[in-house]
Amino acid sequence: MSTSSERAPFIEAQFLEDLEAGSINLEAPYEESVVKEVINAFGEAFHDSAVQIRGCYNPNVPLMFRVLFAIPMDVLDIAQKQGWLTEDDPIVQLHKSISRECPRSLDEPEFTASHGFEAEWKFLGDTYSVDQILAIPGMTDGIRANRQRFIDLNLTNVPIMHLHYRDKTVSLYFLAQGPLTKKHLTEVVALAGAPEPTDEVYQNIVGVLLDASYYCTVVMDYETGKILRVEYHLLFPVKLPDEMEIPNVGERLEKFWDVPSYEIEDMDILSFCFGDTPNGQILALRSYCGGLRSLMKAWGIVGV
Template sequence: MSKATVAEDVYAAIEESARLAGTPCSRETVWPVLSAYEKALPQAGIVLSVSTVEHPPADLDYTITVPSGTVDPYAVAVANGFVTDTDHPAGTLLADIQARVPVTEHLIDCGVVSGFSKIYAHFPFDLLGLSQLADIPSMPPALADNTDLFARHHLTDVAMIGIDYQRKTVNLYFAHLPEEFRTAQNILELHRELGLPEPSGKMLEFAQKSFRVYVTLGWDSSRIERICYAPSPVRGWDPSHLPVPVEPEVEKFVNGSRRTYAGPPIVIAAVKWTADGQYLNLGPYCRLSPLMRKLLQQLTGQPV
């Protein structure tokens, strides 16, 4: 299958999923991204997701993996006007990360309404510790300011870093979480220290199942702007197991979105806290990259 045909198939899947979710989708917004990264698409993994806080969802996010050696994700983003090359530290952070760790794959994050937003560096087999991260010159100072807090709450090893070029923020994805992290007491104390609303009931139970946790940092403040908890993806899903109700159009989107693998959908859910409250992101895997298949098989213990 030609790269152009793969791009058309991916666009059709995104457009159809947005329609199921009740979210407007414009080819003028989505196609330039798919065209720019079409060299990466044949081997790319793709995850679609929506927020359950809005009814219907105002945007549908699509995350595309960019296998190493296909394209330079930042150079492509700048060349196509998705990102403005700048002297802000956000403009050099990806290169600084690449110089310190072998990146297994990159990812790009976009919305069908909001457009291009993030690039991720994913290094699940070569985790970076807090001191290594704090030494990166372009990293937000908020990381160094909160190193002791992270360590106290058993957040020490980072497997992925996301750079939001629209908001000028960074996401740190902590992996290999010990059981000490997952205790209710630890999570509640962490939220108190962050000044964020405390989880309770099903939300707390959901957070305790996390296989990865990410925090959002900016360059202008030491404050942790957001924390997100993500349990392992599941093959098939039961909306009643989620900590918040799922609207019918979101259930239709998760069950009905196209996928290029056999069997029930593989679904990822993540609950996020900000100073304004909490919300859930939910969505199916559309296409699986070779690395996605390997990691999902390790997580689920089942062939993918």
């Protein structure tokens, strides 16, 4: 999928060049002024963090870049000072509640190359039960109403959350034990109204997961609790096992791997998303700089 290259420090001019080239390659919108605003807002923090870039199988979807900090960073304060968020946003209040209830959590902001700040990937610092997560103040009744559906599918352990301010969604990353059966995959994606995945899609997923533990994300509308998407994340190790089968992601997404990585050890991820499209939309993520794999190992992320 990709080849390793030596790690280099974050260089703004190089990052802007790589992000623009990747956007052109994937027919994705790009606004340099927006990206510069983000870099200026976080200053030196970009040099002390890992940076990850994500591309989408579909055209006209901007590249996303995530900045992952190894130590606590008050992302909310920066976002509010920049005017990206307001105090009266209910998801801002939920964010604060999560930080209080999960004191070891870390905030990892997400930006797109066309809109800037959009979301936060929130590593909780521990694995919480779904009951603990749903009890956090600020969770809506609509989200809490999904509790039994999660439990019935053995989706009970939550180490990561995701708050999307622009889309007004809340996502729970469930840590699940493999092997993943076709029956279980079908039942879980049905939460988002998706049909049974094809045998090819199923094989694309389990060909990477094998029998290992994995992450499954459920994306919900914040107000109503409606489940919009289900996502399965495939993390690729440094050395691929002989039995691992690399999915065919299509010509467009193959171009995403042309975005350079300046890491000693690349960290590549594929995410299969169900709910928006019948056979699953595919997202591709790769580390850009900053030692993402080492950071995720330190956090105990499975599959790294």
